[in-house]
Amino acid sequence: MSDYCFTDVVEGNRYRVAKITENEKGYNPLGKMNKNDPNELDKFVFKNEKEVRIVVDNMNSHLGVDKEREQEIKFSTF
Numbered sequence: 001m002s003d004y005c006f007t008d009v010v011e012g013n014r015y016r017v018a019k020i021t022e023n024e025k026g027y028n029p030l031g032k033m034n035k036n037d038p039n040e041l042d043k044f045v046f047k048n049e050k051e052v053r054i055v056v057d058n059m060n061s062h063l064g065v066d067k068e069r070e071q072e073i074k075f076s077t078f
Helices: 049-063 067-076
Strands: 004-011 014-021
Touching: 004 049, 004 067, 014 049, 014 067, 049 067
Parallel strands: none
Antiparallel strands: 004 014
């Protein structure tokens, strides 16, 4: 069973994909907020929750993490 997974987080008016690790506080967003900044890497930022959930669910499925396990990991990060 994986001790990390991906989840969606809201930052401002955008949804982002973030990596969370069990029993570690906080999250690590993937990518950048400003696509026009050539000094940053590409990102996983979306305008709505449906789009970000598709990406998160797909990434988690490769880890063998279902939504229940994602929630367990997420709650352990608070």
